[in-house]
Amino acid sequence: xxxxxIRYSISMILFTIALSAQSQVxxxxxxxxTRNLKADTNRVKLLNKxxxxxxxxxxxxxxxxxxxxxxxxxxxxxxxxxxxxxxxIGVSYIIQGDFPKAGEYLQNALRVAKEAGNFNETTxxxxxxxxxxxxxSEYPKALEYLxxxxxxxxxxxNSVNLSLVLANLGQINYFIxxxxxxxxxxxxxxxxxxxxGDKQSTAQALTGIGNIYGEVGDHDKALPYLEKALKANEExxxxxxxxxxxxxxxxxxxxxxxxxxxxxxxxxxxxxxxELKSEYGVGLNEAGxxxxxxxxxxxxLALSYAYKALGPIQVAGxxxxxxxIHTVLAQTYLKTHRLDSALDHSRKSxxxxxxxxxxTGIMDASQVLATAYAETRDFANAYRYQKxxxxxxxxxxxxxxxxxxxxxxxxxxxxxxxxxIALLTKDQKIQxxxxxxxxxxxxxxxxxxxxxxVMTLMLFRSNRIKQRTNLQLAQQKMEIDKQAKTLQQQNKExxxxxxxxxxxxxxxxxxxxxxxxxxxxxxxxxxTAGIAHEIxxxxxxxxxxSELNIEMIEEMKQQIDKGNVEEIKAIAxxxxxxxxxxxxxxxxxDAIVKGMLQHxxxxxxxxxxxxxxxxxxxxxxxxxxxMRAKDKSFNARIKADFDxxxxxxxxxxxxxxxxxxxLITNAFYAAHLPPRRSGPDAQGGxxxxxxxxxxxxxxxxxxxxxxxxISVKDNGPGIPQKVLDKIFQPFFTTKPTGExxxxxxxxxxxxxxxxxxxxxxxxxxxxxxxxxxxxPVV
Amino acid sequence: xxxxxxxxxxxxxxxxEQRFRKEIRDKLVEFVFAFSGExxxxxxxxxxxxxxxxxxxxxxxxxxxxxLLGNIKHKYLKPPPxxxxxxxxxxxxxxxxxxxxxADDFLTKPIDFPLLKEKLKLLF
Numbered sequence: 001x002x003x004x005x006i007r008y009s010i011s012m013i014l015f016t017i018a019l020s021a022q023s024q025v026x027x028x029x030x031x032x033x034t035r036n037l038k039a040d041t042n043r044v045k046l047l048n049k050x051x052x053x054x055x056x057x058x059x060x061x062x063x064x065x066x067x068x069x070x071x072x073x074x075x076x077x078x079x080x081x082x083x084x085x086x087x088x089i090g091v092s093y094i095i096q097g098d099f100p101k102a103g104e105y106l107q108n109a110l111r112v113a114k115e116a117g118n119f120n121e122t123t124x125x126x127x128x129x130x131x132x133x134x135x136x137s138e139y140p141k142a143l144e145y146l147x148x149x150x151x152x153x154x155x156x157x158n159s160v161n162l163s164l165v166l167a168n169l170g171q172i173n174y175f176i177x178x179x180x181x182x183x184x185x186x187x188x189x190x191x192x193x194x195x196x197g198d199k200q201s202t203a204q205a206l207t208g209i210g211n212i213y214g215e216v217g218d219h220d221k222a223l224p225y226l227e228k229a230l231k232a233n234e235e236x237x238x239x240x241x242x243x244x245x246x247x248x249x250x251x252x253x254x255x256x257x258x259x260x261x262x263x264x265x266x267x268x269x270x271x272x273x274x275e276l277k278s279e280y281g282v283g284l285n286e287a288g289x290x291x292x293x294x295x296x297x298x299x300x301l302a303l304s305y306a307y308k309a310l311g312p313i314q315v316a317g318x319x320x321x322x323x324x325i326h327t328v329l330a331q332t333y334l335k336t337h338r339l340d341s342a343l344d345h346s347r348k349s350x351x352x353x354x355x356x357x358x359x360t361g362i363m364d365a366s367q368v369l370a371t372a373y374a375e376t377r378d379f380a381n382a383y384r385y386q387k388x389x390x391x392x393x394x395x396x397x398x399x400x401x402x403x404x405x406x407x408x409x410x411x412x413x414x415x416x417x418x419x420x421i422a423l424l425t426k427d428q429k430i431q432x433x434x435x436x437x438x439x440x441x442x443x444x445x446x447x448x449x450x451x452x453x454v455m456t457l458m459l460f461r462s463n464r465i466k467q468r469t470n471l472q473l474a475q476q477k478m479e480i481d482k483q484a485k486t487l488q489q490q491n492k493e494x495x496x497x498x499x500x501x502x503x504x505x506x507x508x509x510x511x512x513x514x515x516x517x518x519x520x521x522x523x524x525x526x527x528t529a530g531i532a533h534e535i536x537x538x539x540x541x542x543x544x545x546s547e548l549n550i551e552m553i554e555e556m557k558q559q560i561d562k563g564n565v566e567e568i569k570a571i572a573x574x575x576x577x578x579x580x581x582x583x584x585x586x587x588x589x590d591a592i593v594k595g596m597l598q599h600x601x602x603x604x605x606x607x608x609x610x611x612x613x614x615x616x617x618x619x620x621x622x623x624x625x626x627m628r629a630k631d632k633s634f635n636a637r638i639k640a641d642f643d644x645x646x647x648x649x650x651x652x653x654x655x656x657x658x659x660x661x662x663l664i665t666n667a668f669y670a671a672h673l674p675p676r677r678s679g680p681d682a683q684g685g686x687x688x689x690x691x692x693x694x695x696x697x698x699x700x701x702x703x704x705x706x707x708x709x710i711s712v713k714d715n716g717p718g719i720p721q722k723v724l725d726k727i728f729q730p731f732f733t734t735k736p737t738g739e740x741x742x743x744x745x746x747x748x749x750x751x752x753x754x755x756x757x758x759x760x761x762x763x764x765x766x767x768x769x770x771x772x773x774x775x776p777v778v
Numbered sequence: 779x780x781x782x783x784x785x786x787x788x789x790x791x792x793x794x795e796q797r798f799r800k801e802i803r804d805k806l807v808e809f810v811f812a813f814s815g816e817x818x819x820x821x822x823x824x825x826x827x828x829x830x831x832x833x834x835x836x837x838x839x840x841x842x843x844x845x846l847l848g849n850i851k852h853k854y855l856k857p858p859p860x861x862x863x864x865x866x867x868x869x870x871x872x873x874x875x876x877x878x879x880x881a882d883d884f885l886t887k888p889i890d891f892p893l894l895k896e897k898l899k900l901l902f
Contacts, residue, residue: 019888118847141795377878378845379844380842380844380877383871394874485864536866536887537866537887540866540887540888540889543888544793544797545793548797552796574796578792581792585789722840723839727848732839736788737786737787
């Protein structure tokens with residue numbers, strides 16, 4: 001603890017020194033401005049410089065200064081000044097988190113900069129546009145802008161800008177999880193900023209590299225880079241960057257298991273965030289503390305910090321973090337045997353994670369649920385969530401394995417390139433030495449010739465000199481040969497390493513393939529177990545009733561001997577009834593097998609451009625006629641509402657048609673059920689009018705942004721809450737036995753998922769249900 | 779003796795009533811049928827003292843047989859009735875769970891009626 005305090009105090013001192021150095025720059029600029037009140041381009045430049053300086057301290061001031069600069073520049077028709085000012089305003093919005101506004105100002109700035117032919121500004125603006133879009137998670141757009149910026153920076157040969165663009169490219173590739181690219185770009189940026197002596201960019205690049213290694217799980221590589229970044233940021237005195245790096249360091253220590261260090265760093269980050277008045281930042285670090293204390297086993301503190309963090313994180317709307325906090329709470333409650341709270345929070349977390357598709361969140365929540373249910377002896381649910389957990393764990397680990405392999409490959413390539421470069425430079429050096437030696441030989445020989453003309457003694461001496469030089473040359477040649485040999489040795493070692501890596505890669509690939517195969521077999525096995533069980537029921541009845549009938553017929557024979565006609569007739573009726581049951585169950589088994597064959601046929605089928613409205617209409621008719629064929633008295637009101645602007649989208653028509661058919665058939669079935677008594681009909685007491693239930697099904701399509709919505713709604717009894725999360729499971733059905741295989745919705749779910757869409761249900765008991773399919777258009 | 783049979787398949791009733799025809803006729807045994815865990819529990823609440831044996835399927839929609847087993851064995855402290863699980867799932871996991879929850883016996887489908895009759899004779 002003492003060490004921590006000392007380190008902290010020292011860093012505080014450095015930090016205040018750096019900070020005062022910074023405000024010195026700002027103060028001197030302000031000073032200049034009060035002294036130069038002349039409204040000229042110089043003033044605009046000063047204002048813009050001041051705005052940039054203030055960025056790290058006071059965002060509001062930074063913006064108002066830039067606005068002042070812009071107004072003045074407009075008056076003076078000073079385009080460059082306008083462009084810089086507009087960019088400064090845009091950046092201020094980025095820092096505050098208002099990315100759409102930032103985009104507006106930056107687009108304006110871009111226009112002006114291009115008009116002014118200012119390549120430098122254009123590059124910076126493009127970079128900031130990339131940053132704004134990446135903060136809105138619009139990564140393709142961000143990469144587009146940054147690529148333009150990169151080309152421009154290379155064209156103009158501006159190293160400072162080049163380094164900045166490369167750093168941003170690195171960051172975005174990090175967000176889209178392309179870690180080799182991210183590392184590549186960031187290293188490039190680091191090299192340039194180190195050459196230029198640009199401390200800030202160096203610090204950011206170091207942070208970026210540290211985060212990438214941390215993300216892939218290589219904490220031992222991550223920490224040294226992050227510690228370097230922290231030192232660099234402390235020298236620069238940038239509060240925000242310091243707190244960000246501290247958070248990164250703390251997380252890596254936490255994952256390594258060094259909890260005391262993790263707590264220390266989180267606390268430091270919290271102090272800075274409080275100074276910066278960033279509630280969200282404080283919350284993030286408190287969440288980290290909660291997790292650290294949980295790992296350490298300090299449950300009271302874990303709970304306390306988790307609840308503290310929840311407020312600001314919810315306000316900021318960071319879904320992934322909200323889910324993570326609920327998981328931490330759930331795990332803590334689990335450890336302290338408060339099972340109801342554990343179940344409550346882990347369910348919340350699962351819901352949130354599933355909504356945002358956050359794999360790790362789903363995995364963690366499932367694990368807690370499985371353990372909690374096992375402790376409450378609800379083994380069915382425990383088993384179910386355990387399966388979910390292992391599925392996601394395997395998927396994630398194979399993801400991170402392939403990421404590690406990719407990164408290993410990248411690092412190996414990097415080392416190889418560096419060795420080659422080293423080898424080349426050594427070759428160059430050898431070549432240089434050889435050249436020098438040749439020159440030496442030339443001079444000596446000339447000198448010797450001159451002396452021979454004059455005196456024989458001189459000749460003798462020059463002969464001696466020649467001999468000595470020859471000796472030296474011989475020695476040097478030996479050394480060069482030795483160096484060549486060591487290089488050859490190094491080459492061999494690198495080759496051996498390459499072979500090892502290749503072998504490891506092959507092993508990992510085959511393990512991955514095995515894992516995937518196991519998963520497939522597991523799901524197939526589940527399905528087979530499901531079918532087997534489903535068929536077993538009807539088969540049991542076939543066997544039991546046929547055995548029974550054999551007995552009955554024996555009895556009948558006895559009764560025939562006795563001549564007991566009434567009894568015989570009674571037995572005959574029983575036998576007929578039993579045979580009917582045998583027939584019925586036999587047909588059931590048949591239907592189940594047919595259903596399963598359909599299920600296995602999903603994977604074939606090609607995508608083609610299909611008119612969704614036509615498809616829906618066709619299957620609506622099919623469903624309707626199908627129902628009427630089964631039951632001539634069937635009648636239902638159908639309301640169709642198709643959006644003409646949808647046109648064609650890329651789907652497998654037979655599969656999607658099957659889904660629509662299934663939903664409509666279900667809707668028809670539900671609409672015809674008697675309305676549930678808990679509906680609006682029940683309330684009202686005496687004298688309520690009997691309103692006739694008219695079975696109605698609504699089918700509609702609509703274009704919503706980049707998605708197409710297909711909706712099937714019925715006015716049946718609705719779906720009760722406790723059944724709602726089971727309806728998509730295979731073999732689950734609420735129809736009486738023999739009337740449904742329970743596979744329709746499960747199949748539909750798989751098909752829609754395979755199309756990259758989603759299917760959800762909205763229902764109210766007593767009023768009906770609506771199934772909504774969302775399909776991406778792209 | 780009154781036996782409560784719980785299974786979502788309705789034909790189970792016909793099966794039992796025919797297989798135990800003689801016993802039912804001679805008033806040696808009386809069967810009651812419930813087609814869901816919830817129905818079984820409501821019946822049991824009312825007729826607790828009369829039901830001496832419960833034969834229940836495991837795999838049912840809504841409350842499963844194991845949930846029903848847990849409910850009956852853990853909520854009724856006066857000598858609870860004998861509960862036997864009848865199910866198509868013959869695997870070790872289900873068997874162990876049923877045993878842990880307090881099941882008195884475990885039978886697999888297809889039901890071996892002669893065996894069941896032997897077991898009933900041993901009980902009473």
